[in-house]
Amino acid sequence: MIDMTVDLNGLKLKNPVMTASGTSGYGTELEDFFDPSLLGALIVKGTTPEPREGNRYPRMAETASGMLNSVGLQNKGIGHFKEVIYPDISRYDTEVIVNINGNTIDDYLNITGQLVSMDKIRAIELNISCPNVKMGGMAFGTHSASAREVIREVRKAWPRHLMVKLSPNVTSVTEFASIAEEEGADSLSLINTLLGIAIDAEKRRPKLANITGGLSGPAIKPVALRMVWQVSKAVEIPVVGIGGIVSSDDALEFIIAGASAIQVGTGIFLDPEAPVKIVKGIEDYCKRHGFSNTEEFRGSFEDVAP
Amino acid sequence: MIDMTVDLNGLKLKNPVMTASGTSGYGTELEDFFDPSLLGALIVKGTTPEPREGNRYPRMAETASGMLNSVGLQNKGIGHFKEVIYPDISRYDTEVIVNINGNTIDDYLNITGQLVSMDKIRAIELNISCPNVKMGGMAFGTHSASAREVIREVRKAWPRHLMVKLSPNVTSVTEFASIAEEEGADSLSLINTLLGIAIDAEKRRPKLANITGGLSGPAIKPVALRMVWQVSKAVEIPVVGIGGIVSSDDALEFIIAGASAIQVGTGIFLDPEAPVKIVKGIEDYCKRHGFSNTEEFRGSFEDVAP
Amino acid sequence: MGKYVRDLTIKESRKAGSDLQLITLFTGQPFPGFLPGQFLQIRVDGSSDTFLRRPFSVHDYDSSSGELKILVHIVGNGSRTLAAMPPGESVNAIFPLGNSFTMPEKGQKVLLVGGGCGIAPLLYLGRKIVENGIKPQFLLGFRNSSVMPETRPYSELGELLIVTEDGSEGEAGFVTDHHVLKEGEYDRIYCCGPDEMMKAVVNAPAALNAGCEVSLENLMACGFGVCLCCIAETVRGNLCTCTDGPVFNSADLKWGQPGISCG
């Protein structure tokens, strides 16, 4: 029997597959395709204290094996989440993790404070890596002193599992990983999107109203794998791999690189059933290779000479 | 009549299309496909003071719309270049630019010193961004004090055009661009490859003997365009755009983002005739849109609201 | 409403005008059917340029045979690849997606206005309107007659008015020049086409006292409401074109948005 569970530093997941923030709404939208309780966790869309309209349209551009988005954290705010969404998604038999965002540390604390009373939420994902907002977001995640401060303050305010989501737009991702670990993060998730632009040559104008956007999808997988590998060697806390995962092979590569769990983002747009197929694919792989749990081959790729 | 010439801060090119270092050997290999003198410039493979064998095989892995390489600057050294290659390629009626590399500043100075006597070489491309070598390379290009020092020293030693090739694996590419400008670089080229890895899930081992490699090809174009755009706004010296250019549309996007010229790298592997096709495509575009020179629409994409 | 992810087999595919392909897909096992205005997200494999799915409207649907028609304008790689696929091959599709046009009430006077790329959803809408006992008027505009699809399916359902920019078929000019938009009286106007055309239509004299619904073709990443890329700026804030739309009441739209639709 394959034991698909994962112990993410105390946070028990029924399997290593989660949805990535901003790519599955509140999870409810997926019910048209499968039972969200089948997944290890649902990470709900980036939430801010106040409702936000996000950036202007166009917000998306297709690129080679990837896409840029400049959604900019459109959401109805933590108040709406508390009143409307939370009661609804509490019924899921899986972990629901809220991705939190803000312009200021106070914003992060405001939202954290409100989440404390929501028992169902066993974990938050502290997003210090959104490239699509003018204030906050990536500014925290690419500046070490700010990163340290926001993690420290949220850590004080949040008694349960704290996952910190790292930006790939840095010289040294391990520096930020270590800061998060030092400040008491329970796990790390990476990567958020790479900052990019797309241009319409005929019209000589940017394809996104916001000019820049975040690059996601298979195009970024090699960079994501590299960062997950570097970070999982640099810290003791578990790492959640994200970036270009569309198949169970992709997911397995992240586990082999050192990730304890993974998130599916853009892959959901290609195939809304991808997350459940990936759970199944990982299970099949374990069977085929004689593993009873993913932990048995996590980070194993350096054991073998290429 | 379309005037395809480009004045790269004093370095006159017959058109804006160059080959990227490490992807066209010494240019001679392209003669099987077209006359290299048709291009704006040839950038020869990364050259070091001593001959190098590079990294072990396998050195390449295919990724979604891209590839990783870990060649690691295999080359026969500047001595061989001087005696065997230089006399041969001096016949080209185009600029030949040497991409120089080293472990130490002395290495860079050694090679620069030898190039001074080679009149045909009107420009060098100072590579401080190779991700595939243990010493030197990207270590210079991701650390600001080292970057400043190596550029300063090479600038003192090199009287002709100095192009500095920047690494994308940094938090702020404009920081390094400004350093290069301050230290007297005549132009900047970017981007070099993004550091990545690829894993064979079935065998649970890295696809590259070196584990990490440099990601190139269309996958990285959005990141490259973004950095070219940022840098061309941040500095006064001209910028040469590189990253995922396989067609004239791609090349035009870089010019529209602010690049004065472009380099074709991985695109040559897909179609060895790509560089000449791109020259032709840019010319056609100018005709179609009524431009007499690329300078007329360089950096134009912010003039129009999206 | 449940959504389905299925491989649909191409039963027939034929050129329907220059740059226009009419594709008949077989939907197979039963499902609740389509509402007029709904669309599918079709996966076009085989190119790194068509990474995401492509949205296409229900052009026609016969629930008894399970045959679904889409009308594809060839504008880029995805549509070109799809149009070139031979019968027998299959495409993966997510459906049915989006809201739908509001059905007119008995006795109402109805105009369906389509321009160029926007005519696809109007045939199925017209059919449903006819099933509701109303005979609609169609006003369709094209650059010229060569880019027009076959018009019989429309004229079989209602009165068909054609406008071409060069006058090669029907009246010459733009749809908004047509007298029915100036002098006609309607209870409902349904419109789909380039941005500028839709804007002009909903502001035409004939639209003043009519309820106007437009169908947008915003760029989409997911098509089922999870990415928030496809928003339309409305008086009620940013709404998703893929779930709150693609059909909007024209009065709700802000219209200030760049590139709001297929034009």
Next chain:
Amino acid sequence: MGKYVRDLTIKESRKAGSDLQLITLFTGQPFPGFLPGQFLQIRVDGSSDTFLRRPFSVHDYDSSSGELKILVHIVGNGSRTLAAMPPGESVNAIFPLGNSFTMPEKGQKVLLVGGGCGIAPLLYLGRKIVENGIKPQFLLGFRNSSVMPETRPYSELGELLIVTEDGSEGEAGFVTDHHVLKEGEYDRIYCCGPDEMMKAVVNAPAALNAGCEVSLENLMACGFGVCLCCIAETVRGNLCTCTDGPVFNSADLKWGQPGISCG
């Protein structure tokens, strides 16, 4: 030698064994022809997984008809897509690439050893050897008879010895178990196949006094000498498999290299 970048039309394509496709391409306008051991870099469009070109050896070539055959083992996306392409379609190819096998001298005794995926270049090599007035021996090894291509083309050229791992055709075992490699006497041995097989062949007793050439199938990015990805570690340093090879004198190879060839 000049190189060509051309669209080649698929004249015929047929299954030649399980996971094996024999494709006949028409090379069109004249060019100098192929040397045995040379290969083509074929662009397989239609998938982001087959971003780079794919190298395939000249399996057979008839200069009078301009017909070129390649024998494709289906191992991944690129080879699968290529094998599925119908006659009439064309593929873009760069050719001719690489060095070539050294022709034996008159009167020399010659053995051609191929295993599994490595047999492709040996047919054309055999043909050229026969044209030089020598009758070669072929020793071909396979997992079992179902993965074998048609053997007549080989037996028409020379003596054909077959070995299968399960004994379903010819002798049972590995090629290196075959007595000709233990007791045979040859002037030249040409070999192509999985790494381990080639290593064993060049170290077999029969190879001791023979000149051995092996053909490598290293991973390639360009195929024409500009990227330096395809290196083989040799006593003369790292050499390019695509320009200095794919044929190497076995004595020059270091063999310590991981995954040196198609196995």
